[in-house]
Amino acid sequence: MRGRRGLGPTEAAIALARYAELAVEAVDGGLDAVHSVTDLKTGTCTFGVLRNAAYYDLSDLVQRFHALHPGVKVRLVGLNSALVAESVSSGEIEAGLVVLPVDEAGLDVRPLARDEVVYVSATRRTADGPVTIDEMCAAKLVLYDAYAGWRDPTRRQLRDRAALAGLTIDPAIEVEHVETALALVATGSADTIVSRRIAEGPAFPSGLTVTSFDDPLYDTIALVQRRGAHLSTATRRIVELAVASLRTAALTDLQDRPPRPARTGT
Helix, strand or coil, X not given: CEECCEECCXXXXXXXXXXXXXXXXXXXXXXXXXXXXXXCCCCEEEEEEECCHHHXXXXXXXXXXXXXXXXXXXXXEEECHHHHXXXXXXXXXXXXXXXXXCCCXXXXXXXXXXXXXXXXXXXXXXXXXXXXXXXXXHCCEEECCCCCHHHCHHXXXXXXXXXXXXXXXXXXXXXXXXXXXXXXXXXXXXEEEEEHHHHCCCCCCCCCEEECECCCEEEEEEEEEECCCCCCHHHHHHHHHHXXXXXXXXXXXXXXXXXXXXXXXX
């Protein structure tokens, strides 16, 4: 409005001025919230890890993340891979590391590394050569991950191999932890299977023979997330730390492989 003293605000502009100030304050507040998450000052990270994470240099993952981003809350779920995949698929957690195979419906799967699965015994001789599926099915076995049972990815691979040969695997003992299984093997009670990473670790019991299968068997470690979902900045950061740990674990690197599209069935 032009008056005797020049231009000035109209009554309408004066009435709207406070609303404009509030709008600017809201935008500024929103930008501050975005920057706090982008800069990893606040927020929550949800991530799943495979049960035997400690053997893959992942045991101090939360500690390393919090040292870098102390203001971010972390929810780290460490379960059998089958259960981690279910938690990611349901949206309970954003992403996770699993051993394949898992039910992949609704998931994007990126293979990262693989580790050989070997047969462990206190009575079998190295000179006996590689282990056949027939021999394993006939052996007295102790298997771990009792809660997950045959949903466990490594067990699934072995069950499928046995089925192709017209055989079944019937463990004599089932326990929850690999350490318990190895302690039983050390007494000669039964044989078991572990990843080579575990077999070559410092806590592996002495006096046990470690043998490959005649058709080598591998655990493939992969990153899973919901199909089409965008990870939060915090979760992307913990994924970077987890992948870096796997790279230092002397495993076969599968980093250059593209993510596999999700399957529509189970």
